[in-house]
Amino acid sequence: MTSAHLIPSHAARPADDPIFALNREASARKAKGESIINATVGALLDDEGKLAVLPTAARAVREVPEGDWAAYAPIAGSPDFLAAVMDDLLGTEADMRACAVGAATPGGTGALRHAIANFLEPGQELLTTGFFWGPYQTLCDEADRKVKTFPMFAGGTANATTDAGRQAMRVDVEAMDRALGELVSKQGRALVFLNDPCHNPTGYSMRKEEWRAVVECLVSHGKRAPVTLLVDTAYFAYNPHDPRAFLAELRPLLGHVGLSFAWSASKTFTHYGLRVGAIVACVPDEAARKATEAAFSYSCRGTWSNCNRGGLTAVTKLLRDDAMRAASDTERDALKALLGARVRAFNAATEGRNLAYPRYEGGFFVTVFTDDAQGRAAKMREEGVFVVPQKGAVRVALCSVAERDVPRLVDALAR
Template structure:
């Protein structure tokens, strides 16, 4: 007899992305020539993980007692303060309105948002191209997921589609939670302009009589192209006190230690009483889910954020990796555009999405050529973060075939 409850008896036993990565890895280990553009970790051109050596050094220096001891349930005060400062440097209004709790990676932050800002059975709203585990998180926590068309006919974020879908949701469920993964959206690589952010803010303010909350998923923000990576935050300030404002902060990509699981959920509330209530709710959710996060990981990341010499060393190392990634982006654009591939504006980030009407069949066809990508609805996700620049022409040829 299977004792699982009915809703859990038919869960898929494999994650699609990790299964494709495992298949590509097996073929490569067997001696085949394989281009593996599936996994979302930054890799060197030789296939090894890109790892910030300063982070590794600091992790080794964390005292054993800090690895062994429980951390405070919402995270150490030093860690939470450092994350807030890192996120809102130069944006004092947002910083003063912020409260935070530690989470196991950015995924934990997304989980807390779903459980604290939507009722059971209500639906998350996110663009039509989104990170697949958003759906998994919703299903696991008895929430639904709806999308709005991400791109209009001009290839820009479709604010009108957001407005229309948000109107529908508020009529049907009375509240809304929106996830926007920006900059360097996964899976498209798209980064919104300041004007696009202004359009989003205008839409949200239009509906601010209802409980509407925006979460900015910042997983890839340190890998954005040229310009001020915090510039878009200027556009968010009018939301304070009118629209819920959340930020999912992740140390995984920022510090190249994906298994450390250090993240945070930041909530901005204009009123102190609202901040206090939010902090209490999120801390309670921590206790009722994972209890607390890895003390040693928080200690290391706090030091990396607050010690200026270590921060500078990390930034310099990350700039090298960012250039490695940017070279791949440039190589892709140089060969993909002449081949006629259709994809969003791509200036930086771990991934790009190539539009295709029959993505599943195309991905299978590419596997026969030893090239692995991730099929999605109407598109193929390409992880340039794990693809050497020298493999980009072969990758593009397979995509265009």
């Protein structure tokens, strides 16, 4: 009888996120003394299984005055915070920075929410890759929007069992072009989410030539209707190469395609529970820029009202104080080295094991392709190894697996 008060479309929603449920099961079994490898946790752990925290970021949080923790933040976030985020994200791109506006959000998730709500009408579809972070779907469900996908990799995944095959893999821009064309014709507008670099869940990072092809596709369709690209940069700080190098390839979008970013402090500063993020949009036209800024602020007021002022203060200091920023960068480099060692161990252990996965150079996750994700994940759980089953693959969170445990993890994947 209770569910009768819920609207029908909400009455059968799942009570728990499946990843959190798997993590809870793994933790419970470990607490009983089992030898468990938990490759479900989407946070960077050290080799002893403890949350890896940047000491300087923790100090910045401790040093926030109590008044900042207690007071409301401005609805769209403090101007100092927004300027610091835009400088951090777009400091190498003067034209993008000059026309950037934004709003503070509770983590990168809030930025994704604002993009869906402001760039798509109710009932319309978001376009993203076939492998994507599950909450994209949840966010669309909550906003009365839908998700449409295109096959992520050209030619499929059959050749992804060797290093040569992985190096040859490319994002399927032709499939993206077809899907985008269908949406533009159907909706009269389109919003595209691309999570890069260090894509969740595959670990894939696009090369410059792939970005160029994507940009050409977007500009072509942008001539027919309003098209917006949102780049989800959640993991970009852990790219082993220059994390901002791809931005140069986006320059042709300005004035032709809407360009937005979801920025998150969660991974960058290892404070996932602080819930600090931002949506940033690059809008060359002044009137459109003011309207975009107002729309973001209105959305803030209509959802979470405002963000955590103490968190905004701490992150602003980490971005603006030269000494703290340098110290954080050094500490993060150490974590990137820790993660890099696991990535190399994984790539070495998979040689000759007939495991198909994309080119993987860095990032929290990698995806191993399989036709029976649920079955494979269930068998692995019997061995005490936990991964996340998804459509056509299992997601492996190397961010939470000690380097010494990688061989056992790969053995379980290969069986």
